[in-house]
Amino acid sequence: MHVGGMKSLILISVLWINHLTILDILTQEHLSSPFELHVEQITSGKRHHFFGYIGQCQTVPWNASGRYILAMEINTIDRMPLAEEAATIVLIDTQNDHAIIPVDETHAWNPQQGTMFYWNPNKPESQFFFNDRNLKTGRVFTVLYDIETRQRVHEYRYEDTPIGNGGVASDGSSFLGLNYGRLSRLRAVTGYPDALDWSASSHSPMKDGIFKVAIESGHKQLLVSYHQLANALKSKEISLENQGLFINHTLWNRSSSRIYFFVRGGWRGDKGNRINMPCSIHADGSHLTLHETHIGGHPEWAEGNLLIGRRNSKQIIYDVDKQELVGQLGNPEIFPDPEGDVSLAPDGKHFVNGYKKDKMNHYVIYRRSDGAYSRSAGFDKGSFAGDIRIDPAPRWNRTSDAILVPGIADNQTRQLFVIKIKAHD
Secondary structure (H helix, E strand, O other), rough: OOOOOOOOOOHHHHHHHOEEEEEHHHHHEEEEEEEEEEEEOOOOOOEEEEOOOHHHHOOOEEOOOEEEEEEEEEEOOOOOOOOOOOEEEEEEOOOOOEEEEEEEOOOOOOOOEEOOOEEEEOOOOEEEEEEEEOOOOOOEOOOOEEEEOOOEEEEOOOOOOOEEEEEEOOOOOOOEEEOOOHHHHHHHHHOOOOOOOOOOOOOOOOOEEEEEEEOOOOOEEEEEHHHHHHHHHHOOOOOOOOOEEEEEEEEEEEOOOOEEEEEOOOOOOOOOEEEEEEEEEOOOOOOOOOOOOEEEEEEEEOOOOOOEEEEOOEEEEEEEOOOOEEEEEOOOOOOOOOOOOEEEEOOOOEEEEEEEOOOOOEEEEEEOOOEEEEOOOOOOOOOOOOOHHOOOEEEOOOOEEEEEEEEOOOOOOOEEEEEEEEEEE
């Protein structure tokens, strides 16, 4: 048992899901777990449905009331999209038998990240962000869409520096902008096919990097440039013999005061020449810090300036300002792959680690107050790998009692599933 005095006898509901049942995979660990995990497949059909990015930094798929879940609908999952292939943006109506409601489409998406969906923190019931791309020019831009008026209420277009959303601040003030053409050229899995790379002529351009865009005014500011990052890397005697620098995983903390990210290079060739440097900056672009302690996986912010991620075989807590390890979640038995996709619930009380094992995605739901945890059934992720892999990518709802996850359904289409979590009394 994970919690002293926990009742050993629990009521087991058998739920058929993706040719498995919850009963099929129950072990003693599950029989003594503090939570009941109920799984429901919420999309189906011949087309594929998915949300996209990991649920870091409160990337919540549900709108404010919880009625609608954002998703994408596509025709194929066995390759990267062609430049002219659009994905349909849909709402899943949880109050109407999970009906699929098409609302728009985008030409800026990929199988791992989707199109960087975020509900607008200023109007989380009705407005959300996604990225799009001009088919003629290749310029990427960000869209703010309103589901009440069924129209785009703003398009953030910048002719000189075409960028797309890389993360929305939880206070609703700004979103981070990235050159997705550069990402497409240097690490395809994180970019959009045929997106214009307007800084391709330089390995470390002065006018490209991480931008901050004010949501209300559209004012754009370059927070940190690749040129600055290159100089910082050189100061640490890190070789820049690569195809060029790029940035992944721009992560706002929960108070919108810090940004953590990775500057990378050399990911298209010899792994020995790779750069994978964790960095942080303040929200105004000051205090650029290159962190000697590498926190791996897809890190997630906890409270304040604490970050949850992997260090060696442990799921650790790292203080970004102090640059030191300050805690640990669970142990390697609980989290067999601490570098998996992780997400902290909006209420901060529960944490989920999604990891891959034997062609399945599994999820560990962990309660921070006492270390109690439950492990889910396996969700078929198919044989997809590389640029078209199906990551675990768990995303919490706003009430911190359900998680949206991907999986392959019985008809071999990619669909969405919800794990509902109920704690035992």
